[in-house]
Amino acid sequence: MRQLMVRDAIKEAIKSEMRRDPRVFLLGEDIIDPWGGSWKTMEGCYTEFGPERVRETPISEEAIVGAAVGAALCGMRPVAEIMFSDFTTRAMDQIVNQAAKFRYMTGGQASVPLVIRTAHGAGRAAAAQHSQSPEAWFVHTPGLKVVAPATPYDAKGLLLASIRDQDPVIFLEHKMNFTTEGPVPEEDYVVPLGKADVKRQGKDLTIVAHSRQVLRALEAAEQVAKEDGIEAEVVDPRTLFPLDVRTIVDSVKKTNRVVLVTEEVQRGSFAEHVASKIMEKCFYDLDGPIIFVAAKNTPIPFAPVMENFVIPDVPDIVAGIRQAMKA
């Protein structure tokens, strides 16, 4: 099959959906041509769809999301970009108090079908204000759906599902992942929200990872397969909410051991939520404590030598797997 980079898979999803559905439009900072967005995910959109549907904004994240909310309430399907997920802090009222709650507060009268695409994650020596992974905030907010693809295939299918969803979706794209390649069908397809993907089968241990860390978990799994004969199963929830608890539980019931990998600050992370769900559903199936391989509980430092120390890498995951197998 055709190979595409994540950023091109995203672009393809956006363009095909804009062709199909006149309600879809884009807004964000530096998204029009010739720039096409800081991550090049919208190249050519302005040229094809023009200034009404591809809207360059001021540096006004609160207004970007607010305008998306307003347009969605009027039946449009806005796809907003917040350049770095760190900047969602500027739009938290609109995300948390408006987008997430409008349906509820109005007793079901209102729908807010919007997508906020934003780049998360570390790895570019971009320091503490450009490297965060804030997914836990959104997972903690009822009313939001939260999506975090790891592969080009998932990126396209999940983005199409997100744009077509009736609820507000936070769509996290890892900034070290935009040029990752993989097979992507040309046709229209949807990866449904709430369906995990077992990215690698295994019987000895379950790894749950999302976004870029799925790729690192897969590498680590190959390494321990070769070096230790451990067969790790890698579950990628793909949507952090709705969470496909069943797929995770089925895997844990089979393997009885769990490693949770996340680039988030561990304290209060989505991974800790997964741990709680596992404990609730399969406490008696666990052979030992759940092992976390997470970012350290610090901001992200600038110097690459420290940044690498803070975020999990393949050796960290391998170590986590070996530790889990000892229990």
Add this chain to the structure above:
Amino acid sequence: MRQLMVRDAIKEAIKSEMRRDPRVFLLGEDIIDPWGGSWKTMEGCYTEFGPERVRETPISEEAIVGAAVGAALCGMRPVAEIMFSDFTTRAMDQIVNQAAKFRYMTGGQASVPLVIRTAHGAGRAAAAQHSQSPEAWFVHTPGLKVVAPATPYDAKGLLLASIRDQDPVIFLEHKMNFTTEGPVPEEDYVVPLGKADVKRQGKDLTIVAHSRQVLRALEAAEQVAKEDGIEAEVVDPRTLFPLDVRTIVDSVKKTNRVVLVTEEVQRGSFAEHVASKIMEKCFYDLDGPIIFVAAKNTPIPFAPVMENFVIPDVPDIVAGIRQAMKA
């Protein structure tokens, strides 16, 4: 000992610290006399300390926290009030990217000794935008300390400790708790950050609860003591970070059963963080899965009949205790 309401204990802490330390000043909306703040925690401060040190602000939460950050960087000790914790969404950049990270980003050059006092929790039929408990966001943010007193005694002692701390503190006051009474010494005392309090001794089961739910947990514990002969230990961490894991672990190692009570949305809550810590530290001590008695994963509805259903109350905690004892 003298009985005070929580709001008066807070007021006493603020006033005595303002007398003692000229660097302390207040800012927020509607805080000057004759109003003294929406929760009446600052009554008389304006009259005593005047307009330079008690600063009425516009409705500008981002500027309130930003100004607190700037003043703290210059060596002052601002105590800002954000009227409802729901409105911290407007100041998340200043809280998360500025206050929390300045020390780190500057390699330790800068200190940001500020306190943000804010009212959280449900129970007033104030609906979805005035009833949230966002503590998990702050617990998930390295650089912040997070405090949530349950009693007047703790409120005074923790607030004094928070104002004197060198780091930014989010100080959560439950809006149903301002008129709760309890003994409060007149003299200056500090409840250190990072020290949990065992509010009730027990051998059968450990309850961890914070803020208003401590009081409900205590009631529930009395009820099951009477009705079932179960002796529940109630641990109030008081500071959600730094978290006194040791006290929690000691209790769990003794009781082997855990109920976590929180008014937060369960998914991604601070309580789930506590669960993860317990699993990490005393997995083999647990006789059964940790039981959560948390708010439902919904926004807070207006109608009291639904609001009461969503947030945990004493019968919910009693049920949780009984369930935990069955394992």
Add this chain to the structure above:
Amino acid sequence: MIQQDGGGAVTTARTHAAPLIGSERDRLLWMYKTMQRIRLFDDRIVRLFNSGRITGALHSYVGEEAVAVGVCANLRPDDYLVSTHRGHGHMLAKGADMDRMMAELFAKETGYCQGKGGSMHIVDMSLGILGSNGIVGAGIPIASGAGTAIKIRGTDQVVSCHFGDGASNTGAFHEGINLAATWGLPVVFVIENNLYAQFTPQRMHTKVVDLAVRGQAYDIPAVSVDGNDVLAVSEAAGEAFARARSGKGPSILECKTFRWFGHAINNPGSNLGRDQAEIDAWKLKDPIPRFAKVLVDRGIATEAELEGLKRVVEEELEHSIAFAEASPSPKPEDALRHVYSELPEGCEL
């Protein structure tokens, strides 16, 4: 899929919206009657609250009726309106149904929001009302979003965005209006300047006296009018909406007015700090008798006719209370609905 939603769609007979066809007299009498609807409704809820029959955070619009009515006299049913925490007046002026409003305040299943919203979140989406809002200023960028939808679709609808003097100091004000100006959106930003933000007088929350001056920061037209003169409001709003409908972009309309009651009904101390003399002086400028006098003086209606209109409203109000009282409460578990449109099979909330 688990349907989380459903049952929310509302259809309201639009008898209460401003008359689009019909005589100038119809329009003026609609204005009078609508001011009375707001006055009587918000006056009554104070008593309902004080007698413990309704609960929650409630903000009275009494004294400010001329603003909502003067503005909404220019709106079509398909135009949008964005409201605030002090939203009853906007709802009624846009044509909302009093029964369903009252039922919402009574926390009943028949309320506009099925009891989920309460006073600060009443909306009627079928009337294009895009939120009351508990967050000060939050509606401003939302209004710009509605304007964006209109512009993309190319219709001649408009958006009326209401908020207070206090809201004009939020970042949302600045970002929302700058966006509307830059994009040339059909939005009128109505600053309902009642001189106080909660307890704080304007001079303590900004240095500026006429908030309309802020239009210069975005290069858009902006005027200040007497917000207790419904005809002045209606005329200025008419010009602003005409500009918006014809693609000439947004405007600011500042209406100076005053609320008679404290900031919030559930906060007994919330009138502290305002002089009784100031309140009394403003009560003399009551927009309703002032407008009644114009109507009578111009021979548009007799006093008896106006009295008759008021009696109709009184009946509507009594009916709404009876309706609300007789309506069922939501079930506790209804709290679990309407969080999402739908969730996948097997997925827990």
Add this chain to the structure above:
Amino acid sequence: MIQQDGGGAVTTARTHAAPLIGSERDRLLWMYKTMQRIRLFDDRIVRLFNSGRITGALHSYVGEEAVAVGVCANLRPDDYLVSTHRGHGHMLAKGADMDRMMAELFAKETGYCQGKGGSMHIVDMSLGILGSNGIVGAGIPIASGAGTAIKIRGTDQVVSCHFGDGASNTGAFHEGINLAATWGLPVVFVIENNLYAQFTPQRMHTKVVDLAVRGQAYDIPAVSVDGNDVLAVSEAAGEAFARARSGKGPSILECKTFRWFGHAINNPGSNLGRDQAEIDAWKLKDPIPRFAKVLVDRGIATEAELEGLKRVVEEELEHSIAFAEASPSPKPEDALRHVYSELPEGCEL
């Protein structure tokens, strides 16, 4: 208690700060030399980045030197300065040490932030620099907070708050300046209008042409000046700071200027969308030769003397690179320090 902190305090010889005593000639030559310090530093880092010797997100100030220098010529060491993502020029103009700046860019332990911050977070707290900042506009309310500290203490210090045209559309701008105006704080808000916000030209991010007009929204003085004329900047800033020092409150100073390089050095495409002709035209307005000519014409310095000053800066620059290269890297585990001042015994981070 676990000390999480310590070792962060910095003492810098203040030889680079603007001369407060001394002749007008000293001051003018300080301005010239400081412009060269900025120019040469930011010119060199482009090459250092391209050759892979430094990394991270870097924003060049080349072309805009007259703004930082003209403003900082009015500042005392005990005044505060609030900077942005494009902060090297502000640091140097306030008197920062090039060695420690360069070492930070090299991600070394001897850097201002011990390698934790990088270009977007360099500060020297001992010089009253309250942050570079990676969040556009975030410094504006922080500056108002510094102004609040000054006002409470009753000193005659001032705050110089720098930010770009793009930042003037953030809610933080509006809230921060309204607060400063209402409270009468000693802050000068310097809009460094380089006509672009990242890739977006000003006309696409706001309708307003002179951003100084926004002063009217807060009722404070505001002027626009030629930001490539260091003397014009210095004079206008001098007036604004004099007002601030004497308790007359904040001002806005818009300086129109232009950056020569793309938005960010690490983003090769970041000059896309700007005309080469526009860039060339602005290069003709290069503030440095323009100021040199004034100095020579007025007989303040000879060309040779200016060349000599430049050579001194070149040596300083070479020294800083050598210093940075020779400095040790932080240890990976140093990442765990400086999160908190201290944590209780036994508490895990």
